[in-house]
Amino acid sequence: MKSINIYERGGTLYIDARTEDKRLRLSTKLKNSPEALQFVKENYKLFIKDRQEALNAFYGLAIPKETIKKPLYKPIKELSLHKKEHTKSSNNEINEVLQDLFQEKQTLKPNTLLSYKIFMKQFKEFCIMQNITQFRDFTRKNCFDFITFLKTKNNKNSTIKLKIAMLRHLFEYAIKLELIEKNIIFMPKMSQSIEELEKAELKPFDLDQVKLLLLNAKGELRSFLTIAFFTGLRTGEILGLKKEDINLDKNKASIKRTLSQNKMINAPKTKSSYRVIDILPIIRAELIQLMNQEGEFLIQKSRQRLRSDFINLQKSLNIQPLRRLYDTRHSFASIMLSKGEEPMWISKIMLGHCNLNQTFATYAKYLPKKVENRALFLKDFDLCENFA
Numbered sequence: 001m002k003s004i005n006i007y008e009r010g011g012t013l014y015i016d017a018r019t020e021d022k023r024l025r026l027s028t029k030l031k032n033s034p035e036a037l038q039f040v041k042e043n044y045k046l047f048i049k050d051r052q053e054a055l056n057a058f059y060g061l062a063i064p065k066e067t068i069k070k071p072l073y074k075p076i077k078e079l080s081l082h083k084k085e086h087t088k089s090s091n092n093e094i095n096e097v098l099q100d101l102f103q104e105k106q107t108l109k110p111n112t113l114l115s116y117k118i119f120m121k122q123f124k125e126f127c128i129m130q131n132i133t134q135f136r137d138f139t140r141k142n143c144f145d146f147i148t149f150l151k152t153k154n155n156k157n158s159t160i161k162l163k164i165a166m167l168r169h170l171f172e173y174a175i176k177l178e179l180i181e182k183n184i185i186f187m188p189k190m191s192q193s194i195e196e197l198e199k200a201e202l203k204p205f206d207l208d209q210v211k212l213l214l215l216n217a218k219g220e221l222r223s224f225l226t227i228a229f230f231t232g233l234r235t236g237e238i239l240g241l242k243k244e245d246i247n248l249d250k251n252k253a254s255i256k257r258t259l260s261q262n263k264m265i266n267a268p269k270t271k272s273s274y275r276v277i278d279i280l281p282i283i284r285a286e287l288i289q290l291m292n293q294e295g296e297f298l299i300q301k302s303r304q305r306l307r308s309d310f311i312n313l314q315k316s317l318n319i320q321p322l323r324r325l326y327d328t329r330h331s332f333a334s335i336m337l338s339k340g341e342e343p344m345w346i347s348k349i350m351l352g353h354c355n356l357n358q359t360f361a362t363y364a365k366y367l368p369k370k371v372e373n374r375a376l377f378l379k380d381f382d383l384c385e386n387f388a
Helices: 034-049 051-058 093-107 110-130 140-152 157-176 194-200 207-216 219-229 235-239 281-291 303-316 327-338 343-351 356-366
Strands: 003-009 012-018 023-031 252-255 275-278
Touching (some): 003 034, 023 034, 023 051, 034 051, 093 110, 093 157, 110 140, 110 157, 140 157, 207 219, 207 303, 207 327, 219 281, 219 303, 235 303, 275 343, 327 356
Antiparallel strands (some): 003 012, 012 023, 252 275
């Protein structure tokens, strides 16, 4: 053990044990008293190993293998007893747990880790405003107040839902540390405004608009749009493409990474996002040109610059409403489905969806229009002769 700290919370004794790479907080279930404190000091390892055996020994319900008439283990210098103070210092309970949880999240994707960092910063700011230093002081009303606080930070509803999910995860972590007994965090139903609903609605380009955009786009924007419209790749997946990922001999491209908004290289979004897509003839010439340029990545221009150029292009062509770069992916899916291309190819190979249900849930309305007369091959199939 690197250090052992014994302290009181709510009249109960707790053990805080630290090693080089791990930390354990444990309630002893013993009310603070001189006898209990002395027993915990002498037997803290037994509590960590088997708390119930330690409690049985304390109450005389069972005698452990070692005698309890003398200390089972020598106390160490780091042992101390104190009450946790409700301060705004870095030693308060919430700050300490946030720090521990953040350390456990270090294996996450850089983008996800950044999201946790932003959430934790905002949650600490909120707790300081509300003078909250312990998890048990956080109430259901505080949950509503935190949502209001996030709205003042101009968070969208979807972002707020994500941060409340992170908050719930934080409180689950606190339960494991036995700092609280139940998780009170919940996400109230949030109604979307008409503007939000309109913004969330898919607005794919039709084939004529795609042609118009590509005929008028210049430079790397044209290259990006050509790849985007005819592969269905996500924006980050295109920006993450390297020359080594392209196999022009087999007309294949391997999707191995994505480039985030903050220029961080991440793994693809999901397991099914790792895939090898087909290079259609219409983008082959564009790829050859990009392969002959300097640089490791196919597209050198930043996402922000591409976004700005794309908006300006739409305005110059009087295309309304204005769409995002990501809508090129929706356009690929809707056009391919409406033209009768194989849904499984669109879904699994090109879009990287885990199954067809995911594709149909989003793009079902773009499937070919209803046919009035189905199964025409059965027209001359006569069953009457079977009953002769």
